[in-house]
Amino acid sequence: MTHDGGQDETSAHPAGGEADPQKLLTPVLSAHWDESDSYTLAGYRRHGGYRALRKALAMDPDDLIAYVKEAGLRGRGGAGFPTGMKWQFIPQGDGKPHYLVVNADESEPGTCKDIPLLFANPHSLIEGIVIACHAIRSHHAFIYLRGEVVPVLRRLHLAVREAYEAGYLGPDALGPGKGLELTVHAGAGAYICGEETALLDSLEGRRGQPRLRPPFPAVAGLYACPTVVNNVESIASVPALVDKGKDWFRSMGSEKSPGFTLYSLSGHVARPGQYEAPLGITLRQLLDMSGGMRPGHRLKFWTPGGSSTPLLTDEHLDVPLDYEGVGNAGSMLGTKALQCFDETTCVVRAVTRWTEFYAHESCGKCTPCREGTYWLVQLLRDIEAGKAGHADLDKIADIADNINGKSFCALGDGAASPIFSSLQYFRDEYEAHLAGRGCPFDPEKSTAWADGPSSAHLEVNA
CATH class of the missing domain: 1.20.1440.230 (NADH-ubiquinone oxidoreductase 51kDa subunit, iron-sulphur binding domain)
Structure with missing residues (x-):
């Protein structure tokens, strides 16, 4: 997929009222994807990489958790659970190891945000991991990556190696004598392992199947120890939040769904790609940026968060694409995988x-x-x-x-x-x-709808 979110304009813009649709974009994670060395440590440092880590390590872990909570960062993996609150659930003083597991097993049909993020900007995730481990007092983190994406796996291994060599990972990563190990694990291609407890079973070497809850991972997760499981984008968003501040983060999006996020626009659109924008932007605005539906066709139905979310129609083009707006429309924001289908689709x-x-x-x-x-x-x-x-x-x-x-x-x-x-x-x-005894969209199988499917669909480009 092409990337269309890398403009130089990085300030926050509200989701509506702009004359130029491109100004609605807020490239943060995707700001430098178009640079040839964006995936390297040198490329990441050139744009302020690991600056947030120094600030975070100077904070008390509990204060850092409270800061992320106040910023309002919500999980970008589908459920939208507050990230800081999930960190806070980890019991302290229990004498057990604490683990951070990053869910990079992106398998939802139509979803394509974590993989390009890891391919172009893996160090944003690694910096976020170190910050999160400091917050939850963890000394071992895991990245569970979908195993089919070998080029991403190679770049991720390179980035982890660079981080170790630079001292961001290893014996003193969290301070003198406070080490942090990071393990990259490639899964074997099971969709069910995107479910956090099935992922943990797979990571332990078992068949990937969901666990009965309670106990929840925060109490008994990986190796029966307190564990936080977060999505790639959730953790990768933390460095920018810490570096630029919670007020900057809350200046984007809506009150209950603040911040920026990646929208995966695909299907029958003129320019599919990753569009990084504030939560609360609408599909109509995203289609304006992407050139609308393919020439000569109209939007018929679409998914707001991948195929596992209830589909919506052209009547929902102005629904705010945040957790509350999409929920009120009868669907779920999910992974923000916007699959758009035109009137030729059955x-x-x-x-x-x-x-x-x-x-x-x-x-x-x-x-x-x-x-x-x-x-x-x-x-x-x-x-x-x-x-x-x-x-x-x-x-x-x-x-x-x-x-x-x-x-x-x-x-x-x-x-x-x-x-x-x-x-x-x-x-x-x-x-x-x-x-019609068959599909009305296939003339060889059916005589139904001889005049073609209903044309009462909105012309997006009108």
């Missing part, structure tokens, strides 16, 4: 493909997800091929309801979300598959 086909992914990636530990996703795939394939009856529409809704909130982890909820939302907004399209 909703049933898209939902079927997503459901096939979840059925394949289900770990099989719980019955609702293991059995439910399998049967959803069978029914959706029949609906797409025009072999199902009208009762099957209610049946897939019923199966999704038996998965949602009843599975062992959030994978089941993610599988159910596209079912519910697509039936809510596009039930007529499902029915057209049945009436």
Whole structure:
């Protein structure tokens, strides 16, 4: 994907009211991605790298946690849980080792932010790790990286080696006699390992499956010791926050969702890429920056946070893309993976493909997800091929309801979300598959909708 967030303008801008859409961008993490040596220690230092670390190490760990809490940084991995609060949950004085685990197992369909961040700016993560370890009094951190991204793995190993050689990691990283070790672990490509407790099991050498909670990782995580699990972007955002201050951080975004973040814009758009902007920007504004939908086409539906979040339509173009705004619209901000689909896309086909992914990636530990996703795939394939009856529409809704909130982890909820939302907004399209005995978007399989799909979709570029 191309990067479009690297303008020189780094000051904060509100999410609306600007004449020039590009001025809405707030490149921080992505500010220097276009430089040939951005991934090196020298390139990172040239722009103030590791300056925040000196400031953080001079602070008391508890004061540092309070500072991050006051800044309002929320987890960028999907749930949006306050980062400082998660750090605060770690018990102190318990005599056990404390661990920081960075979840870099980016696997959500449509999500592409952590991988380019690690490829172009790995030292922002390493500096954030050292700061976070100082805050939670940890002396060993882990990065769990998706194993297929070998070029990123190589750059990450290089960056870790540079940090060790420069003394940012190693025996005295957190002060005289206070060492910090950082281990990079490559996963084996299981989507379920993006769930934090399944990731911990995998890191311990077990089969990656979610754990029963309680106990929570903050009490008994990696090796049964207190553990913080954070997303890549969450930790990588900490150095800029500490360096420039909590007031600077809160000057961006909204009151409950402050700061900057990376939006992954993909699909049928003119210029897909990473757009770093304040939380609360809208899809309409992001599409204005990216040249809108591909020429001659209109937006039909989109996902605000990857395929596991309820899809939205062209009616939601002005929904603020923060945790509260998207939640009020009936979806979730998730990983901010904005997949945009135009009027040529069959909703049933898209939902079927997503459901096939979840059925394949289900770990099989719980019955609702293991059995439910399998049967959803069978029914959706029949609906797409025009072999199902009208009762099957209610049946897939019923199966999704038996998965949602009843599975062992959030994978089941993610599988159910596209079912519910697509039936809510596009039930007529499902029915057209049945009436035409096949997909109305495939002339060879169906005579339904002879005049083509509805043209009542917003022309974004109008």
